[in-house]
Amino acid sequence: MTDSDSPALPFTGERFTPECVREIRYEHWHRYLFAWRIAEGKRVLDAACGEGYGSALLARTATSVHGVDIDAASVAHARERYVRENLRYEVADATQLDVAPASYDLIVSFETLEHVEAQERMLDGFAHALADDGVLVISSPDKRTYSEVAGFRNEFHTRELYRDELLAMLKPHFPHVRLYGQKLLFQSAIWAQDGTGGPCEAWTGAAAPGGAIVGNLDYAPLYFIAVCARRELPRRLQALSLYGDREESVYTHYNHEVRKNMTAGDRIAELERELETLRGAAPQAAPGSIESGSIESGSMEPDPTGSDPTGSDSTGSDPTAPERRDWRFWRRKPDA
Numbered sequence: 286m287t288d289s290d291s292p293a294l295p296f297t298g299e300r301f302t303p304e305c306v307r308e309i310r311y312e313h314w315h316r317y318l319f320a321w322r323i324a325e326g327k328r329v330l331d332a333a334c335g336e337g338y339g340s341a342l343l344a345r346t347a348t349s350v351h352g353v354d355i356d357a358a359s360v361a362h363a364r365e366r367y368v369r370e371n372l373r374y375e376v377a378d379a380t381q382l383d384v385a386p387a388s389y390d391l392i393v394s395f396e397t398l399e400h401v402e403a404q405e406r407m408l409d410g411f412a413h414a415l416a417d418d419g420v421l422v423i424s425s426p427d428k429r430t431y432s433e434v435a436g437f438r439n440e441f442h443t444r445e446l447y448r449d450e451l452l453a454m455l456k457p458h459f460p461h462v463r464l465y466g467q468k469l470l471f472q473s474a475i476w477a478q479d480g481t482g483g484p485c486e487a488w489t490g491a492a493a494p495g496g497a498i499v500g501n502l503d504y505a506p507l508y509f510i511a512v513c514a515r516r517e518l519p520r521r522l523q524a525l526s527l528y529g530d531r532e533e534s535v536y537t538h539y540n541h542e543v544r545k546n547m548t549a550g551d552r553i554a555e556l557e558r559e560l561e562t563l564r565g566a567a568p569q570a571a572p573g574s575i576e577s578g579s580i581e582s583g584s585m586e587p588d589p590t591g592s593d594p595t596g597s598d599s600t601g602s603d604p605t606a607p608e609r610r611d612w613r614f615w616r617r618k619p620d621a
Contacts, residue, residue, distance in 0.1 A: 291365045300359065301396070303338045307535045308469055315467070315528035316395045316510060317342050320422045323512075323519050324350075327390035330414060332379040332407075333397040337363025343393070344372040351389070353377035382410040390416050395424045399442045404454060412458040412515075421459060421513040424467070425451050430505045451509055459513035463522060466506025469535070474527070485525050 293303075301313045317339040324347040331340040334352030336359055344350040344367075352374045354360050363374040377383070379394065380403040392411050398404055411421055428445035432438060446454070448464075455462050477483065489503035490496060502525075512518055529535075 291362060300335045300356070303336065307538055311469060311528060311530075311535065312467065312508070313339075313395070315526070316424055317393070318528055319465075319510065319523075319526050320391070320393050321346055322521060323420060323422065324391055324393075328388070330384075330389040330392045332382075332392060332394040332411070333400075334363065334374065335359055335396070337367050337374055339393070339395065340372060340374070341367035341369065344369050347371065347391070349373075351375065353379065353382075355379070380407040380410065382414055384414050386413055387416040387419070388414050390419050391422070392419070393422045398423060398425045399439075399445050402443050404444060404446075408454060408458055415515075418516045419514070420519060422510065423455075423513070424508055424510045426508050427506055430507050434505070448509065451511065455511055455513050459515055461514045461516070461518050463512045463518055465510040465512070465526075466502075466504070467508040467510055468504055468506050470502070470504065487525065 301309060303310075321343060324343045327347050329340075329343050329347045329350045331343065331350060331352040334340045334354050335356075337352055337354075340350045340352035340363070349371045350373075352360075352363060352372070354363075354374070354376065355378050357376050360374045360376045367374075379397055380401050392415055394407075394411070398407070401407060411423075415421065425446055426432075426439075426442070428447050428450075432442075432445060452462060452464065486500065487502045488498055488500060490498040512522060
């Protein structure tokens with residue numbers, strides 16, 4: 286596989302690109318790596334392949350990979366950036382696949398289901414396109430944790446599903462479903478340094494001393510990943526899959542922000558102490574003075590025009606000064 290020097294696709298918030306960093310990068314790359322072993326020696330369809338990076342990754346182990354996406358610009362970019370004999374990209378709608386029955390052994394579709402209204406029709410097409418012993422690996426955000434608990438609305442999502450709704454939609458086509466949860470977690474990891482394999486274990490405790498400790502990952506998933514089959518599930522399915530980068534970019538960014546906030550807190554405390562010292566040293570204002578909070582009769586009559594005698598406008602703002610905005614402004618998206 287060769288990656289050309291073609292320019293990166295602009296990140297719109299809807300379609301992931303490999304240039305994205307930290308949390309979103311972990312989530313997206315991990316899903317394709319999770320499917321990587323399943324794809325070995327198989328004919329693979331990557332439905333709604335986006336920029337094409339995931340199709341290219343699967344092509345390293347699959348017999349062939351067919352990436353389809355409804356966005357022509359993304360497909361053109363993928364064709365230029367990722368070149369391999371067993372890899373091709375095509376403009377197509379994942380909800381209206383036009384392929385022969387049993388064309389694929391594996392279909393992966395990540396970050397797709399929640400973006401389309403015709404979810405049942407899309408699954409009908411996947412079932413039609415898969416071989417009888419084929420496998421579907423599909424992701425879906427958990428509506429409860431992703432939106433309701435977080436109080437968040439993703440403007441690009443058309444139809445999110447609860448866990449039970451997702452399973453009810455998959456089961457008519459695929460009697461065998463194994464559901465995985467996905468979420469970024471803060472964990473302590475212990476691993477063998479001699480490279481040998483063996484059983485895995487996971488523990489979840491309480492933050493408070495004396496809290497219960499359970500022997501599994503006891504968290505509410507942010508996303509579900511479902512591995513589905515008509516016959517039987519792949520035998521080499523892992524119970525746990527981990528992904529990180531060697532630079533530990535998420536953890537490094539977290540540490541940087543913590544140190545920055547601690548430094549800012551120390552500086553604020555220092556300034557507050559200086560202010561208290563200045564207040565204690567200031568002379569007491571005489572009764573009746575402006576400084577004491579009262580104005581003698583007739584000393585400063587209000588201007589009926591509403592103008593400020595100091596020369597600033599009636600709102601008290603200087604038009605040449607930078608606009609003041611509270612912290613919530615920076616959480617808003619810029620206008621399109």
